[in-house]
Amino acid sequence: MAAEIIHPNTQDTVDPVDAVFALHRGGKMEIRATVPVRDADDLSLAYTPGVAKVCTAIAEQPELVNDYTWKSNVVAVVTDGTAVLGLGDIGPEASLPVMEGKAILFKQFGGVDAVPIALACTEVDEIVETVVRLAPSFGGVNLEDISAPRCFEIERRLQDALDIPIFHDDQHGTAIVTTAALWNAAKVTGREIGSLRAVISGAGAAGIAIAKMLVAAGIGDVAVCDRRGVVHEGRGDLTDVKAEIAVLTNRTGVKGTLNDALKGADVFIGVSGGTVPEDAVATMAEGCFIFAMANPTPEIHPEVAHKYAAVVATGRSDFPNQINNVLAFPGIFAGALQVRATRITEGMKLAAAKALAAVVADELTAQKVIPSPFDQRVAPAVTKAVAEAARAEGVARL
Secondary structure, eight states: OOOOEEOTTTOOEEOTTOHHHHHHTTOSOOOOOSSOOOSHHHHHHHSTTHHHHHHHHHHHSGGGHHHHSSGGGEEEEEEOSSSBTTTBSOOHHHHHHHHHHHHHHHHHHHOOEEEEEEOSOOOHHHHHHHHHHHGGGOSEEEEOSOOTTHHHHHHHHHHHHOSSOEEEHHHHHHHHHHHHHHHHHHHHTTOOGGGOEEEEEOOSHHHHHHHHHHHHHTOSEEEEEETTEEOOTTOSOOOHHHHHHHHHSOTTOOOSOHHHHHTTOSEEEEOSOSOOOHHHHTTSOTTEEEEEOOSSSOSSOHHHHHHHEEEEEESOTTSSSBOOGGGTHHHHHHHHHHTTOSOOOHHHHHHHHHHHHHHTTTSOBTTBSSOOTTOTTHHHHHHHHHHHHHHHTTOOOO
16 A cells, blocks of 8 residues: 655645656656667767867857757746745745646646746845856746846846846736737627726735836736735835836725725736625626636635626636736747847837637637637747747847
8 A cells, every 4th residue: 555645734634646656756757868879970960079069069069069959948947935836935945836737837838948946035136146157058938936126126136137037927917918909808798908997906026017018008007905905105115116006006096995996997807816795796897808817816806796797707618718927938938938039128028919819719709819829820829929029129149
């Protein structure tokens, strides 16, 4: 009989035949060679003495590293384990199953190799220094599950320090997919995004990024809410990041609580957890859109949302219109790496959102404003759009 596994924190007994644990045993990924090593001749080409010829060439022309190693098609998936899924600060070791999962999604959906890297440090300076030192091995860096507000500074400083794409998926992946879904929700209901007033519940990484992208996309107005209510310029308790978003958003000057902001709102976007009371939902505009994306429990359950909303989306796979980052990040990195982009620009992100929305443009219904993650058209469309945008914005090297 298999031995029991005891979880060190809860002391709960884990079923050794549980399907989840069975799938994760031994990890979810491995390294495989792309060339054979069958005999001495193969060995002399793949390793010494042959490899010295390639090393020498790269030493003389450093850009050749992209042609003669895997660098140009490999991404570091970097975390410090401080904001893992809905689990919070669980540390680097406990984050590894998620980082492995992210890495196999890169490969499965974008054809991009990825390496999970969980760091045993949480200070901004230490994380930045560590990633900068690791960067020669990678064509791009996907920052993952790093808590706000540190995640904003880490991304900015790495973008300044390195000439490879740096992308915090919790921010930008979520924003891209949300924006694509909102464009299509407006289209299927005969509206323009510029006529909509949105309310975002959550002023963390995802909420801030969504607000910025919606402003760039031409939203009529958007208000961001944190635990203390609407983020606006009159508040004296704002972080630098929230102060910046206060200037960019809330043109109508809404103040008060989330419930106050929802009165007459056309769009609710939830990236915070918690529960929005039904009586507050009922005050939203007729034919509103509700994107309640907290997992596993949406801020507004679809059964409630459908009473009031024309379009409903969640972060879950068991309801229609799943807002899932896997629709974005594999193609974004595939496109950026394809042209050896030096960074991922705002234009590239908007191009990704437009391409994602266009995948289902001819198939739109209220139950299908965003493609399935398994729609094989998604990654090629996003890849192509991002590569073209990188060239147009002057950040492509190919």
